Amino acid sequence: MIQLDRVTYTYPHAKLPSLYDISLKISESSFLAVVGPNGSGKSTLCALVAGFIPHHFHGTLQGQVIIDGRDTAATPLSKLVTPQVGFVFQNPFNQLSGAKLTVREEIAFGLENLGVPRSEMSQRVDRVLELFGLTELVHRSPYELSGGEMQRVALASVFVMEPRVLVLDEPTAQLDPWGTRQVFEAIRTLVQNKRVTVIMIEDKSEWIAAFADRLIALHEGRLVLDGSPRTVLTSSHLDEIGVGVSRYTQAARSTQSAGGWPRDLELPATLDQAVAGFKRARKFYEHLG
Amino acid sequence: MNISVNDLHFSYPNGVEVLGGLSVEIGSGERLAIIGQNGAGKSTLVKHFNGLLKPARGAVNIGDRDTKNHSVAQLARCVGFLFQNPDEQIFKKRVFEEVAFGPDNLELSPEEIEKRVSTALAQVGLSDMRERHPYDLLPAQRKFVALASVLAMDTPILVLDEPTIGQDRYGLTRLGTLIDDLAQQGKTIIAISHDMDFCAEHFERFLVMKQGRIVMDGAKHQVFSHNELLAKAYIESPQMTRLALALELPGPVTTVNEFADVYAKTLRGC
Numbered sequence: 001m002i003q004l005d006r007v008t009y010t011y012p013h014a015k016l017p018s019l020y021d022i023s024l025k026i027s028e029s030s031f032l033a034v035v036g037p038n039g040s041g042k043s044t045l046c047a048l049v050a051g052f053i054p055h056h057f058h059g060t061l062q063g064q065v066i067i068d069g070r071d072t073a074a075t076p077l078s079k080l081v082t083p084q085v086g087f088v089f090q091n092p093f094n095q096l097s098g099a100k101l102t103v104r105e106e107i108a109f110g111l112e113n114l115g116v117p118r119s120e121m122s123q124r125v126d127r128v129l130e131l132f133g134l135t136e137l138v139h140r141s142p143y144e145l146s147g148g149e150m151q152r153v154a155l156a157s158v159f160v161m162e163p164r165v166l167v168l169d170e171p172t173a174q175l176d177p178w179g180t181r182q183v184f185e186a187i188r189t190l191v192q193n194k195r196v197t198v199i200m201i202e203d204k205s206e207w208i209a210a211f212a213d214r215l216i217a218l219h220e221g222r223l224v225l226d227g228s229p230r231t232v233l234t235s236s237h238l239d240e241i242g243v244g245v246s247r248y249t250q251a252a253r254s255t256q257s258a259g260g261w262p263r264d265l266e267l268p269a270t271l272d273q274a275v276a277g278f279k280r281a282r283k284f285y286e287h288l289g
Numbered sequence: 290m291n292i293s294v295n296d297l298h299f300s301y302p303n304g305v306e307v308l309g310g311l312s313v314e315i316g317s318g319e320r321l322a323i324i325g326q327n328g329a330g331k332s333t334l335v336k337h338f339n340g341l342l343k344p345a346r347g348a349v350n351i352g353d354r355d356t357k358n359h360s361v362a363q364l365a366r367c368v369g370f371l372f373q374n375p376d377e378q379i380f381k382k383r384v385f386e387e388v389a390f391g392p393d394n395l396e397l398s399p400e401e402i403e404k405r406v407s408t409a410l411a412q413v414g415l416s417d418m419r420e421r422h423p424y425d426l427l428p429a430q431r432k433f434v435a436l437a438s439v440l441a442m443d444t445p446i447l448v449l450d451e452p453t454i455g456q457d458r459y460g461l462t463r464l465g466t467l468i469d470d471l472a473q474q475g476k477t478i479i480a481i482s483h484d485m486d487f488c489a490e491h492f493e494r495f496l497v498m499k500q501g502r503i504v505m506d507g508a509k510h511q512v513f514s515h516n517e518l519l520a521k522a523y524i525e526s527p528q529m530t531r532l533a534l535a536l537e538l539p540g541p542v543t544t545v546n547e548f549a550d551v552y553a554k555t556l557r558g559c
Contacts, residue, residue: 037457038429090428090455091374144301147373147451148327173454174373176326176483177525203457206528244458247486247528250545255552271528275535278552282536285556 002026002049002165002197007063009044009053018044020221021063029195031187033208033229036218037242042201043090045218046167048072049199050087051080067165086163088155088171095154096142103145103153104129104138110161128156131186133179147174155183159190166190168200172207180204184211205233205246209269217243234267248274259285290317290367290445290477292338296347299333307333309501310347315479317445320472322488323481325498326523331481332373334498335448338479339368351446365391369439373450373481375432384410384426384434385419391442409437412470414463429455433463447471449480453487465491489513489527489543497522510541 004024010017019041026032036042047053054061055077065072072080089095100106107128111121129135132152137145142153151174158166166187172180184207190196191213202208208215208229215232217225219241225232232238234249248268252261261267262281268274292315299308307330315321323331336342337349340361349356351367372378381387388409392402410416413433418426423434432455439447452464468478468491482488488495495512497505499522505512513519513530525531526543533542538551 037459038427038455091376093374140305141303144303144305146328146332152327170455174327174451174483176523178523179327239458242458244461247545247548248532251529251532251548251552254545254549258553258556260549260552260556271531271535274532278532278536282556 001028001068002199003064003066004048005064005066007048007061007065009048009062010060011044011057012059014059016221017060018221019048019218022223023063024216024223024226026197026199028197029191030213031191031198031200031211033212033215034199034201034218035203035205035208035215035232035238035243039220040218040241041221042218043169044221046087046169046199046201049165050085050167051075051077052087055080084163085165085167086158086161088158088166088168090169090173092147092151092154092174095157096150101141102139103134103142106142106153107134107157107160110157114161124160124162128160131159131189132156132182148176148179151175152179152182155186159186162194163196165197165199168198168202170201170203172202172204180207187211203244205229205244206248206270209233209246209273217241230266230269230273233269246270252277255281290352291315291350292446292477292479293350294334294337294347295349297334297337297344297349298346299330299337299342300345307501311501311503312347313496313503313506315477317477318472318475319477319479319494320468320492321477321479321494321496322492323479323496323498324483324485324488324522324524329498329522330501331498332450333501335370335450335479335481338364338446338448339370340364341370362394365442365444366395367444367446369442369444369447371432371436371439371447371449371452373454375428375435378435378438379423379431382422383419384415384421384423384437387423387434388419388438388441391438395442405441405443406437409440412440412467413437429457429460432456433460436467444476446477447479449478449482451481451483453482453484461487468492485525485527486529486544489529497524499523509543513543514541 004022007022008017009019034042048065051072054073097109100109108121108125155171172183187198191198212229215229239245246269252267255261260281261277265277268277294313297308297311300306325331340356343357388406389402392405413436415433423431472478504522513526529542529544529548542548542551
């Protein structure tokens with residue numbers, strides 16, 4: 001379990017805090033997604049859970065971040081980072097070691113450092129290569145990949161370590177729908193089968209709605225919405241704070257006043273939800289007509 | 290100014306072929322979205338437009354300039370290029386200097402440079418950031434700094450590689466409006482993007498790439514009516530196209546406005 005207890009954090013030399021009085025409990029083996037406009041504190045929240053704050057970024061931290069009973073501020077980073085907490089950066093270029101010549105070696109790099117036996121290492125690397133559709137790229141240089149391919153390598157290099165908590169900062173930004181699906185399905189497998197806890201900044205609302213257990217929204221460093229992905233994603237408040245809503249939600253909203261969306265039904269955030277609602281509204285009209 | 294690509298081949302030094310004989314004509318003032326799965330060769334193709342890459346075989350012409358015979362600096366007067374990662378093109382210590390760098394190299398008067406920088410920063414909404422260090426800004430703002438430095442060159446052609454990544458609703462709205470305005474001014478806008486909803490709202494022609502080849506090239510509604518072909522190229526149609534299809538609405542539908550119109554008609558027809 002991860003617990004943030006009244007956390008306020010200010011970066012060094014900053015005038016105002018980046019996070020204000022955040023209290024949050026994240027249960028084990030769950031998938032929490034985080035949305036918010038730029039500068040709302042999403043990456044800061046991730047850096048807190050990963051222990052980069054206060055170990056790398058000093059600043060002023062009030063309140064506590066507790067992971068499995070341990071206060072992150074009082075625990076050395078070497079005990080917090082993988083295998084405990086894995087972190088995937090926004091820009092995959094920052095994730096690569098720079099020390100390895102092939103994709104396969106790059107993904108094995110973390111396991112080498114943990115001293116994992118060679119045969120086990122090989123099996124684990126093979127598994128993630130397959131999971132992320134990277135098998136054909138094993139002999140390529142990590143630096144000669146497209147942006148999306150590099151992002152999948154970065155993810156695989158963290159997944160292979162099998163951390164208990166996985167923190168992901170917009171990991172699918174550069175991925176096509178196929179790559180995005182691979183990532184979300186791999187996360188679902190980790191959460192359900194390996195009891196991993198996932199915290200993910202992501203603005204692809206259709207995917208969050210289909211895969212995440214819970215969604216929070218941040219605005220100007222404050223936690224402003226917390227609930228099921230559908231409820232949060234279709235909240236009118238989300239629009240006001242500058243987070244884009246899906247076209248499904250927009251379509252239902254634009255036809256709602258003319259009876260195009262059932263009044264008693266929550267607005268849709270996914271294709272399936274939209275299809276069900278629009279079909280029901282149409283049936284109602286057919287019945288009338 | 291037209292872009293003419295003729296039988297373009299490109300391979301990495303290790304022999305991996307990225308583009309396998311590709312031809313396309315892009316007319317002046319077009320709004321073209323290049324779409325396709327990761328590794329399809331989209332970025333490699335557009336890097337030939339400003340001479341960052343030179344054809345291994347075939348030719349790329351920008352107007353009457355063969356890119357093989359022109360330097361990146363020469364082509365930069367015709368083609369503005371926004372990289373996928375803005376940090377690859379930001380290297381000055383002040384936002385103003387960063388945006389002024391290109392115009393400075395055009396040997397313009399200080400007044401003209403000032404005018405261009407001010408206009409470009411206003412276009413991207415960063416007028417009050419001109420004295421800041423680019424790395425003190427958020428990544429999404431840095432992308433707009435990079436875009437401003439492209440705009441300040443006032444090129445007839447703009448290439449935007451994944452411009453929507455990392456932008457929130459405000460950023461996306463600003464970007465969309467800017468693309469519409471630039472198109473109005475007659476600029477050629479070419480974008481690479483996986484954001485089909487954004488592309489459907491701001492682009493007219495779509496070029497679909499798969500494994501270094503063009504598999505489809507046509508107007509928006511024509512391209513998004515070929516669902517099977519798109520699926521084979523690992524492309525997911527815009528949300529409204531998929532919704533209209535699932536509801537068996539008469540096409541073509543790609544945007545919320547189009548959906549609302551068609552849906553209202555079917556309700557009235559009930």
